[in-house]
Amino acid sequence: MRKNQLQEAARRLTEAERDRQPIKPLTQTYEGLDIPAAYEVQRMVIADRIANGAKVRGHKVGLTAGVMREQFGVSEPDYGVLLDDMFLLEGTEIPAGSLLAPRVEPELAFVLDRPLSGPGVTVADVLRATAFVIPSLEIIDSRIQNWEITVYDSIADNASSARVVLGGTATDISDIDPRLLGVVLRRNGEIAETGATGAALGNPVSAVAWLANKLGEFDVTLEEGAVVLPGSCTRALPVSPGDHVRADFGQIGSVGVVFA
């Protein structure tokens, strides 16, 4: 893809999100949207938002479930950037019509107290750099119509990032087994999904290490204070206006979100 095509693709995604008008899959519009090109489109979308005042507050890892990677025909996860305007306080409602086709994923959020800079970041480095973990909900959304995404569309679209809600409880990671913490996701009070935190790439600590090393390829560092969403503990849960969703992570607390 030529540079002007990459810029055009980035502009379409930006406008789709701003105008709440989903677009056709980019892969149907552009030939040659491979993984490096898709990350370049993502970088352009994020650079535009930063130029308009947004601040980077962290990253997310996507496609962390083996079945999802098989479905997409890829061997590794993908990532997206979390900007300050995506973070919602628990208790605030997500206004109807502000998202296109939102889905909710419960995640064990990591908060770093020292930077992580790949390559060469190990699981031990991640454990040492983790200030605490927080129960969180990621609200994903696709700017591509009807979620008809390939992995290339997903990467270009910032790994379908939309909103993040962090619960208000911090836990030292050495107090839990980050692989075997049970998670129950309820929609309108009814159990919709259950899972364990190890659903994220086998262990969310590995997902954070993968992210740090992948970002290292682009000379990007995970900064002190960054929030990392390492991948969902369950399948993504579709939601409708009026729904409320709560994820219970047992000993480390719970977190909820309301869709007006």
Place this chain on the structure above:
Amino acid sequence: MSSNLQDGTTAVNIHDLASRLIAAEDARTDILPLSYDVELSVDNAYRIQSEVLLTKEERGEHIIGGKLGLTSRAKQIDMNVDNPLYAFVTSGMLHDATTPVNLSRLIHPRVEPEIVFVLKEELSGPGITAGDVLDATSSVCAGLEIIDSRYQAFKFTLQDAVADNASSALFVLGNEFVDPPKDLSLLGCVLEVNGKQVATAAGAAVCGDPAQAVAWMANAAGQRGGSLKPGWLVLSGGLTAAVPLRSGDCISADFSRLGSVSVRAQ
């Protein structure tokens, strides 16, 4: 009690229907669901189940516990039912985890991870709560149940599944027997096939709380004059969808606080 009972307009012969299931298990051949040609009530389905178990007892096995099926809301919605079902496990179903499962003895086995209760007191419904279950429990442990429906392609109604003793075949237990944790619903579980993670779940996948599932069994069995006995095991229901057990497979489940359990097929 007569073994010929009027059920709807069809005369149901409990003994003959139980014999079909026993013959299928003995011959390792799947059959059409009983509901294909007989209209069964739930009560008569439980009578067939009792007859199947009686045959096993006549062959020298004895009942060592209970088990639950259809404990996930998703499965209940799939089958258009509001309740789980219960069945019983016998001494012949307890498999030593250190030896591989002989697949030639089974039809089309599948494996699911379960939280297993070991009872120290009798639970006799009605009126049993999840709290009563925890009080009556000496320990819980990790388990893997090998289910093997006698019906073609695991296709059945609730009544078919009840009659078939909830697809019972074999089960293995983990080595750690622990005091029941306060909140079993948030116990995490990771299921792996040949080292590859295939599913995760929390205890709440079983009727919202595995202790609730055991209470349901005590109450439902109580209505039919049964109870859960001291010393029994209760397999409280699959936490994840069941995965096929194929030749050479090693399937393992890791539970927070309960340790792990695994089973191999030769």
